[in-house]
Amino acid sequence: MTQRTLSIAGIDPSGGAGVLADVKTMTVLGTYACGVVAALTAQSTQGVTGVMPITPEFVRLQLKTLFDDVQIDAIKLGMLGESPVIEAVAEELANHHGHRHCILDPVMIAKGGSPLLPDASIPALIEALIPQANMITPNLPEAAILTEQSTPETLKQMYPIAEKLHKLFNHTDERWVLLKGGHLPNSELVDLLFNGDRMIELPNPRINTKNTHGTGCTYSAAICALVTRDDDIVKATKDAKAYLIKAIERSGEMQVGSGHGPLHHFHPWY
16 A cells, blocks of 8 residues: 655745655655645745745644545654744644654755744744654754754764754654754765664765755655655665765756756656
8 A cells, every 4th residue: 555645844936845845755755745835935946035924724724634534654844934833733743643753854944044944933843843753854053953052063073962852852762863964064974863872874975066955855755755664764764865865966967947956856767
């Protein structure tokens, strides 16, 4: 039976990030992808020119309507924007326990530097949403904001940040932190995967390309899709990273826009 995945995130009209990128990724990796829109953006490969929130009432209605009809096996959370929307999503997730995995990508800043999460909404993200996820996937600047630490610049500095992030779950059952090292200044990049006990290093060389728009969205969506195959977070993360690297390597084939171009989400099909 085909597994059903759900992206709850914003819309990027260029298709490189957000719900559209998530649906592409989830589809090519073999799941039936659903999408709930939590925010609208005016965005291209050159940056974000505007953000329009969707009312929490309508986000809630989207979720209720979907959950009443479709059994969702895994959920990916992306850009949610303002606190009322975050709280509405958290409440609806708490009311529907049919999903085994909830992957939270705490989207805070766009590729070009535009803020996508107001500072005032960070406490709601930490207090209402992170405890409901079984995995969070921050990059280094996001991790610094969540832990109120300076941004790590070395692998050694990433270790204590991963440990601090794991404490945000405030749960005794197994939860995972994927701390992404893409902002490290050296040529060898390392992600850290940590469950409170095991710290797993996932290295890869830096790929020389400007086409990195939506990398975090694609990574977390791939994990969401792949974890439905055999319920193994570690394997799903490693396989998702392999898919991501190939999507970045082949991104030059797309030739979309003049800024930070999208990844080649459909590379397994071409």
